[in-house]
Amino acid sequence: MTSLDPQDLSQGEAAYRSLHAAIRKGLYQPGDRLREVEVADRLTLSRTPIREALRKLESDGIVEHRARIGAVVRTLSQTEVVELYEMRVVLERTAAEMAAKHASDAEIDALEEVNQQIKAAGDDALVASAFNQDFHRCVYLATRNRFLLESARALNNALILLGPTTLADEARIKVVCQQHNDIITAIRAGEPEAAGAAAETHLQTSLRQRLKVMRA
Incomplete structure (x- = not known):
């Protein structure tokens, strides 16, 4: 050979x-x-x-x-998309809960800054999507848990198969930014349960939007 x-x-x-x-x-x-x-x-x-x-x-x-x-x-089926979001809910709820316990003030400030950048993107869906990915990555980093980070990385390949971003208009971006703000507020207050609940609400909203796009 x-x-x-x-x-x-x-x-x-x-x-x-x-x-x-x-x-x-x-x-x-x-x-x-x-x-x-x-x-x-x-x-x-x-x-x-x-x-x-x-x-x-x-x-x-x-x-x-x-x-x-x-x-x-590869194209994900609707069933695969639902399964993917089910895993995202589990991981991101846990990440938000752990961030509420471990995040520093600087890390929380960074989350707020990235969220403002999403809002400022206006109707530029690609820019908004990139900052949105940064936001979720920052939450994971704030957990200080290498095993949770590794689990999140395992989903990355599947996430890029979701197709075009759902951040296609300012109304949708406004909803996303408000839900991100709810997560940030709970993390800054050091309330794990509230942070986890806010993260789960956000992911469930995202799934409904994703399925709506798939049906269009």
């Missing part, structure tokens, strides 16, 4: 990270076909590392191979 050149491995990892980021940013949506030549041109890489990246993304569950079509960004 021929060993792989370290440079090839480096290029393969670079291709994987670039393509993973492109899917996360929405440049490739669930259901989109990933043609090696087109992806290589778009990411200015050669086909060999792109092929390696596609295989790795397939093992991650992000990409699937369809007969007579090739590599495609």
Whole structure:
């Protein structure tokens, strides 16, 4: 068996990270076909590392191979979306509860700042979505629990398969920011039960919005 050149491995990892980021940013949506030549041109890489990246993304569950079509960004079914949000509720309720016990004033201030950035995004859905991801990441970091963080990372691949953000208008962003504020208020007050309840309410609202988008 021929060993792989370290440079090839480096290029393969670079291709994987670039393509993973492109899917996360929405440049490739669930259901989109990933043609090696087109992806290589778009990411200015050669086909060999792109092929390696596609295989790795397939093992991650992000990409699937369809007969007579090739590599495609995987699409979650409604049942899978509901199951995903059920896990998010469990993890994010726990994260909010633990943040209420451990978060520093600086970390809580950071949550408020990110929430203001979401509000300031207006109707720019992509910017609002990026800051929204930052908000939830900050809550997890404030738990000071490495095992909870690792569990959250395990959901990341599934989360990028949800498709376009639901933060498509200012009315929706207003609801999200208010619910985030409820979480922040409970965390700052050091009230784990209230923080967990606010996080669960937020995720349930998000699930209803996600299912509404899927039915449209």
